[in-house]
Amino acid sequence: MPKWFAKKKKKTSVEILKFYFDENRRWTETEDNYDVLVEIVSSIRPKKPKAVVEVDLFDLITFLTENESIANELSTYLTELFSEKKISKILTDAAILQDAAFFHEVKKRAFAKILPFQHPIDSLEYVLSQVFYSDTDPIWINKIPQVQIEELYDLLGFTSIYETIEQNSVLSEIMMSMSLISQRMSGRALESDVLKMVPEYFHYESPFAAFEKELHLIKDGLHEEESIHSITSDSLSYKQLLVLHKQCEEYVEKAFANSSKYGITIHVNQSLLRIRQQLYRLKILLPLLTVDKKIDKKRNSIRLAYKLIKYNCTRNNLRTFIKESTQLLSYEVTQHTAKTGEKYITQSKMEYFKMFNTALGGGFIVGILCIIKVLLSKLHASDFGYAFLYSMNYSIGFIAIYLLGFTLATKQPAMTAAALIRALQEGMKKEDSEEKHQVFAVFFARVFRSQFIAFVGNVIMAFPISLLGIWLIDLAFDYNIAGTKWKTLVTDLSPIHSMAIFHAAIAGCFLFLSGIISGSVANRDKHYEIYQRIKEHPFLKRTFGKVKAEKFAKIYEMKWAGFISNFWFGIFMGTTASVGVFFGLNLDIRHITFASGNLALGLYGSNYTVDTWMIFWGVFGIGVIGLVNFIVSFSLSLGLAFRSRDIPFTELRSITVSIWQHFKRRPFSFFFPTGTNALTQDGGDKTSQNNSH
Secondary structure, eight states, X not given: OOGGGSOOOOOOHHHHHXXXXXXXXXXXXXTTOOHHHHHHHHHHXXXXXXXXXXXXXXXXXXXXXXXXXXHHHHHHHHHHHHTTOOOHHHHHHTTSOOOSOHHHHHHHHHHXXXXXXXXXXXXXXXXXXXXXXXXXXXXXXXXXXXXXXXXXXXXXXXXXXTSOOSTTSHHHHHHHHHHHHXXXXXHHHTSXXXXXXXXXXXXXXXXXXXXXXXXXXXXXXXXXXXXXXXXXXXXXXXXXXXXXXXXXXXXXXXXXXXXXXXXXXXXXXXXXXXXXXXXXXXXXXGGGGBOSSHHHHHHHHHHHXXXXXXXXXXXXXXXXXXXXXXXXXXXXXXXXXXXXXXXXXXXXHHHHHHXXXXXXXXXXXXXXXXXXXXXXXXXXXXXXXXXXXXXXXXHHXXXXXXXXXXXXXXXXXXXXXXXXXXXXHHXXXXXXXXXXXXHHHHHHHHHHHHHHHHHHHHHHHHHHHHHHHHHHHHHHXXXXXXXXXXXXXXXXXOTTTSOHHHHHHHHHHHHXXXXXXXXXXXXXXXXXXXXXXXXTOHXXXXXXXXXXXXXXXXXXXXXXXXXXXHHHHHHHHHHXXXXXXXXXXXXXXXXXXXXXXXXXXXXXXXXXXXXHHHHHHHHHHHHHHHHHHHHHHHHHHHHHHHHHTTOOTTXXXXXXXXXXXXXXXXXXXXXXXXXXXXXXXXXXXXXXXXXXX
16 A cells, blocks of 8 residues: 555644654744644544544543643643633624524525635634534533543633633623623514514513613622622522523513414514524523632633534534524414315315315316417417416416315325324324324324325316317317327326326425415415405505405405415426426426326327327326325425424334324225214224223
């Protein structure tokens, strides 16, 4: 093996210290040189920080204990390296939202991941970024035994943060940071959009303002003391500060809880999230003001060092930011879709066949849309023109289905996933592990059979309507509109002769997005009180009267979110192929109901001369397309619902087992209602067991 390929052995911290000492180097001779500290930390840093159980510094501590001169040199080096470095900016800004603009923050953090922002060379942020540059550094540092850290602290002769509170001292920086955070919180909490979320506090003094005043009094008290620069944890002023901090937390939690009542925008969500992060930062810093025992000075100083490293390392954490920022919004969106989705879940036989009838209506309109799309394809237009025409065809059709109360089968999964999660949450409250997911399994059976009958209704109506429509056009105008493209219509349905599965998955994604849009619009309208604005609009009341204005407002509240959702679903469906052409990609959509109509058009277009195998693959493809539509849209919606309610994905295994067991017990319940009350019948086994007990 060549020398240049040989793996270089990692030096230990002791070897690094010996090397610099033997070379007679002095830490103070190399100003602003962090290489020594970087090497020492790198030698301690484990290869897999998350896997290691403990990081042992025994050898390093033993060496410094036996070599006092090296310990003194290292102490001098570290003292000069970190002296007069301000810490307030890390405490007030690092790992805390700096802007209420979500996408701006995402862009900023993502760019900083690739090209980290470089702080001034004389700042503490620069030193920490050079030494502790990995997101995993806080993990392995926390795995160093506290006893060893305290022993190292004593060996290097560090002084506590309570020595002085003069300007630029560590304690002064902490107090200044806390004051700045409290001022920022107080200002943000008094913004109109935030206050709107907590009308309960309108007639009370802001707890944030009271907290700021109390903190200022403690700060003045610390400055008045000549030698004691701390307070005890049982002092009245500190207890009062904790009470006010608790009230601030309750304020924020109340605002988040009221989101279901008043709705919430991403701007308000970010503002509240920032206040929550600042409150948590204060919760970490407040105990640093207290000293009950002498050892607390040392431990608080060490704790501060931990936090400075952690905050600096996680300042650009993108995953945590996105998770925290979108969790509440996704919850509110899925709450709306859960309420909407309940109407798509049948229970009794009457509801089951009612779903079948509304699905027939949906299939009727889709059959007409299939014919119109073929006619539009005959026009000479640009790719943009085709995208516009197809989009309007889809959008108008979907809106008509929605307003007429008909059902488009694949719209159900995106709406019903959140309702299923609600059933899961109810089941998880049970203590019996066997029954824990039974409620979900029973509910899933209801959802599946509702989807099944909707598929059936759509497909068996779309096929004859398309066939009837193309025959009537041929009869009236002696023109077979599918005569030139019948082969494409049939071939595109085959999962082995085309990319039907991939295109069906794209349609499933759009179905999921349409559900998100519906929930987002409903949540936004609730926050901006659109219903109340329309109801009390002076022009509408004066022109049409109060009753009609209220009726119009009610229609808007009930229908607008679905209207917009179906409009955009049509846009997504109609523009996909043109976008694919623009980028040179094979993009298109396949939807089970349209697939059924296209098969009818293809058969008539060929004068029924289609090969038997092509008919087989076409019919088989319709089933596959429907299954993929369902799986993709349902999986995405279920994942969002899981995340919004902070349910671990490990529950999926138990859920799957429970569904399979329920299927083995009652397979027909997944396709047909088995009694007058399907839910009671599905859960009959469980009910009888409970009664027997």
